Amino acid sequence: MDELTLPAEVLADGLTSRPLTMTDARAVYEVMAAQEQADLGKVEIEEADIVGDWQRPSFDVEESTVGVFDGPTLVAYAEVSASGRGDAGVHPSYRRRGIGTALAAWMPVRTARLGGTIIGSPVPEGSTADRLLESLGWFVRWTSWALALPEGTDIPERPLPEGYAIRTADPEEYPAVLDVVEDAFLEWSVRERSTYDDFLAVTVRRPGFEPWHFRVVTDAAGVIVGCALVQMFEGPPLEAFISRLAVRSDQRHQGLAQALLVDSFARGREHGATRAALSTDSRTGALGLYEKVGMQVVGTWVHRAVDV
Structure with missing residues (x-):
């Protein structure tokens, strides 16, 4: 198998494959959105998620991705990283052709x-x-849960310590925010510490970022x-998605995380x-x-993996 493309026998009926570039981010979003709509009945991904991840200095888009095309239209894609986190998607109209197996x-x-x-x-269970x-x-490495605070739910009060x-x-x-996040996440996540530039790429430089998004x-x-x-996820409905939540280890068990959550909701x-x-996932506990702050599980995902 060519490491940057797929076997010719998979690319029947005129399909082609090639590494992707940043200009393909919108097309990848459209494939992933169609897949989520088919599997979940809703779309949870945003184009900004792909742009943020791909613009990290540590991520070489062309070296780490492959796309499958029907003419000019992207119909499937996959991406990988040395850290062990990857993703893939096949447009529902192109399933049962062996593309997913090839990816x-x-x-x-x-x-x-x-x-x-x-x-x-990660794939929906x-x-x-x-x-x-x-x-x-x-095999399943861990289980993840999507949680939501239902529309109309009263936001609970969580006072801070004096x-x-x-x-x-x-x-x-x-x-300093990066240090708090990385110190907390690396307690259970097996990966290299994120660089500051990578951190900025998926937060401050992610499309749609506004300064108020960082609560401390x-x-x-x-x-x-x-x-x-x-x-902020455009939806509809417009949704506030808390993508990171961390408290320094010596400051836990005082209600700080719950206070941050309800502040973010508000x-x-x-x-x-x-x-x-x-x-969240099963590694974090x-x-x-x-x-405790009224959120409910609305979806379950499993992180499936294979040794290379």
């Missing part, structure tokens, strides 16, 4: 070339992709000890959101935290 075979081959030892991808990967021997405060982060504080909690000395990142509503959402 699943391409992903570990390409990951190995990039220096990785494992590759995995019980979906077509989940069943395919299971049949190909991909001396603590929540506010918008100043731009000069973004390095400070202690009595004004030191940042926790943070949340709100990303700020989202101030900016027109009628719904709030986030995701945080599911109960979110349920």
